[in-house]
Amino acid sequence: MAPRTQERAAAEREHLFRSAWAVLKRSGYANASITEILAEAGISTRAFYRHFASKDDLLVAMFVENADVAAERVAARVAAADTALARVEAWVDAILDLGYEARTRTSARLFASPAVRGVFEDAGQAAIAHLYAPLREALADGLAAGELPTADPANDAETIYSITWRLVLDQAQGRSGLSREQAGVHVRRFVLAALGASPV
Numbered sequence: 028m029a030p031r032t033q034e035r036a037a038a039e040r041e042h043l044f045r046s047a048w049a050v051l052k053r054s055g056y057a058n059a060s061i062t063e064i065l066a067e068a069g070i071s072t073r074a075f076y077r078h079f080a081s082k083d084d085l086l087v088a089m090f091v092e093n094a095d096v097a098a099e100r101v102a103a104r105v106a107a108a109d110t111a112l113a114r115v116e117a118w119v120d121a122i123l124d125l126g127y128e129a130r131t132r133t134s135a136r137l138f139a140s141p142a143v144r145g146v147f148e149d150a151g152q153a154a155i156a157h158l159y160a161p162l163r164e165a166l167a168d169g170l171a172a173g174e175l176p177t178a179d180p181a182n183d184a185e186t187i188y189s190i191t192w193r194l195v196l197d198q199a200q201g202r203s204g205l206s207r208e209q210a211g212v213h214v215r216r217f218v219l220a221a222l223g224a225s226p227v
Contacts, residue, residue, distance in 0.1 A: 094154035111169030126195030
């Protein structure tokens with residue numbers, strides 16, 4: 028494919044993403060249709076099927092793009108911390124922000140909804156592994172340095188992810204009674220004790 032054609036295809040795909048977000052926010056996934064997305068985007072059915080085989084295929088692509096951006100943001104915040112413990116805390120803060128910050132809460136709410144979770148199961152597992160990779164690395168470094176003496180990097184990364192992500196989902200779906208600060212304190216109360224560490 029020629030570079031100019033590739034650029035047009037990428038722009039059309041991004042336009043479809045933006046249009047789909049608008050429709051999904053307005054109608055929800057179950058009620059959104061390809062016809063509505065096409066009308067929002069102002070493109071033809073043929074153009075849609077050049078990029079995606081179905082509405083589910085579009086959702087998976089949107090999820091992967093969104094997850095990649097989130098994982099890069101989380102990894103950057105973790106890398107900026109100067110100790111293993113500070114990196115763990117930075118990871119917790121970055122994940123909680125996905126549910127509490129307005130710019131990311133809408134997408135978290137969409138992808139957490141029961142109507143769509145089964146659509147991107149395989150992509151979801153890959154995204155989760157990408158998200159907690161910096162946490163697992165920080166735990167391993169902390170264990171090796173004696174900073175996190177009771178850490179079990181592989182298992183603890185999954186457990187910390189589960190605790191933190193549960194609060195993200197609750198917040199995104201309007202079920203949380205915790206403020207952002209309270210959520211951070213709540214996670215740290217469990218995590219730091221388990222790792223044999225004191226708060227930064």
